[in-house]
Amino acid sequence: MLTIGLTHYLVLAAILFCCGLYVMVTKRNAVGILIGVELVLNAAGVNFVALARYGPAAVDGQIATLFVIVLAAAEAAVAIAILVNYYRALVTIDADQGDQLRG
Numbered sequence: 001m002l003t004i005g006l007t008h009y010l011v012l013a014a015i016l017f018c019c020g021l022y023v024m025v026t027k028r029n030a031v032g033i034l035i036g037v038e039l040v041l042n043a044a045g046v047n048f049v050a051l052a053r054y055g056p057a058a059v060d061g062q063i064a065t066l067f068v069i070v071l072a073a074a075e076a077a078v079a080i081a082i083l084v085n086y087y088r089a090l091v092t093i094d095a096d097q098g099d100q101l102r103g
Helices: 006-026 030-054 060-090 095-101
Strands: none
Touching (some): 030 060
16 A cells, blocks of 8 residues: 655645746747746645654645635735736746836
């Protein structure tokens, strides 16, 4: 019988983090970059909960994850508002075109 331990959760979080980092580095689309940020934040949440489950403090990980979820929601709301204005100004969501907003 397979038991799921701390190592499994940490490997899952590492995979999520690597996927998020890869998306942030390779995507030129601003929405894709935001999805990568969300994956990285979810990896942090998995780490907090897993370490709280197998560590001495049982509630601290869930509270930290709750803050991560609130941070992700606030980040998404602000980022979508910025992207709407960005799209109105440039008629594209390509992140490489942002230098045209200067001047």
